[in-house]
Amino acid sequence: MSHFRTLAKRCTFLARSSRYMSNIPEDSVYGGPKPQNHNQRVTLTHLRQKHRMGEPITMVTAYDYPSAVHLDSAGIDICLVGDSASMVVHGHDTTLPITLDEMLVHCRAVARGAKRPLLVGDLPFGTYESSTHQAVDTAVRVLKEGGMDAIKLEGGAPSRITAAKAIVEAGIAVIGHVGLTPQAISVLGGFRPQGKNIASAVKVVETAMALQEAGCFSVVLECVPAPVAAAATSALKIPTIGIGAGPFCSGQVLVYHDLLGMMQHPHHAKVTPKFCKQYGQVGDIINKALLAYKEEVTNGSFPGPAHSPYKIGSADTDGFVNELQKLGFDKAASAAAEAAEKIETVKSPGAL
């Protein structure tokens, strides 16, 4: 009887705070009690509510612990561990070279840092295209080993739609991605905007709808004209998240390094996308900071007393100097004695 009541209690409790398609259990029963705030992690339910109320969804990419913490602190809705890491973190010219194992390392680091945003991991090039089986296996690894809440995959070919459906059926939430799909630059002939003629524009809308049909909870629209994005957003029940797709989407996404102006080298300024607004000039700040550090080390002002905190007592200092002399290190002994003196002088009133 009491067992039944406990079960009943737990069921209503779970029903009250159920988090739709999230991979974190309600209660870490086996690991012991953890202070889990059930409303902490952004879930599909939260996103659905935002979409229904017409509130734009925010998404930014992150690739490591610090960037994930920054996104969490800023209250960004979705944190995407993008295969753009291949370019902005690893320095390749395309998103193709990054491997699944490398993506999983990024995912884990991000998962450690971001406790609030929904975590989405990209399926990298070559890990989901050859069969539905391969796609499901990869998606499983991204959640199981990468600690993500959902995955994103690119494209709208029939095989891709089938793969998306199978992944959803495996219990993994999927974001679709149409328009410019960077993994396909080989057939696209470069990073070229899509949907600029009738046939292409209609295709964008149709593939977005097919992905919705397959069970995706959202679709990213990349580099398409604004009216095309508006049409897709209107035709879909699920939210669209745009990048270089104009203001009529249900949400927006940008690459971390681009929005922060992380790269200030002239070469990189040329390759910054024109649809991306720089909300900071972090690259400039980094450059100035490094130059200041170099200057201060070179002229000897760093480290000053404030940044040389570790002391050796005067009795020990003397003993140390004696030991060095006994060992025959006379120069070293005087260097130590001089250094101890200099520090004493600086500490006395009048100095610093």
Place this chain on the structure above:
Amino acid sequence: MSLFKTLAKRCSSLARSSRYMSNIPEDTVYGGPKPQNHDQRVTLTHLRQKHRKGEPITMVTAYDYPSAAHLDSAGIDICLVGDSASMVVHGHDTTLPITLDEMLVHCRAVARGAKRPLLVGDLPFGTYESSTHQAVDTAVRVLKEGGMDAIKLEGGAPSRITAAKAIVEAGIAVIGHVGLTPQAISVLGGFRPQGKNIASAVKVVETAMALQEAGCFSVVLECVPAPVAAAATSALKIPTIGIGAGPFCSGQVLVYHDLLGMMQHPHHAKVTPKFCKQYGQVGDVINKALLAYKEEVTNGSFPGPAHSPYKIGSADTGGFVNELQKLGFDKAASAAAEAAEKIETAKSPGAL
């Protein structure tokens, strides 16, 4: 005869521009001519010259392409791919969890970004302690697969000195590391400064000298009192590079994220080392930038016309709207038409 002349020419050319213990060939013979500036990469010779002239050596850590590019632009002498990545990139509490494969990924990304600084890769915990054989194998991988110019290993135990010697004999330049050695926190009982009593202070100097004897070209001194660092620096012929070791070393090193103030979360402010000066407040800038992005997406002002560059011609727009209607997507058709109008209005004089 002409073969002999060619050989003679090549020998003198090599002798003139020999770069001591650098792993980049003078000339990319097999790959065809590349515009290689022989003076471009910082080498052991350059460092030796700086040390002889009393010019402080600058070293900063980097873990990916952008940070490497920043160090290169700022003209930092040495770029260290530190196992501190375990903490600042991956979010662990210590440097222990990072694997060699993960370090190699960091090394490769850095090698792509930094063409000028000397590249040094840390040997991570667990990859060089059990045998000299293991140490040499790991060091080889860091150069062969990681693209580094030299390696750094921690500690001064006899087995460690032996390992350093074997690595140098394998033709790989080595930086030693004494004082606080973070991989040893298990026996040290935490991140505790060393050399604070006579015995410990003498040990710092002696192990540094033993590492020099083994063939190291430099030694890092971490978290020791300034007089102890002064003694070691004086006793050694090779340069010392200090961190939390006062101003009497031959050079200084700091962790990228610490010197830039990358983390602004209160938790991280508490764990920032006290010997590190923050030359920037990058974390603050990032936080403000992300909040501004979130604000503009939420209130609909981003993306404005300046950041919605992709257009569909008006003829195609008309055709697109018709197609959508034919397919039964009436709402989508009107959304597209409306969007096209709004953009036209925004473009006309009076508006942005």
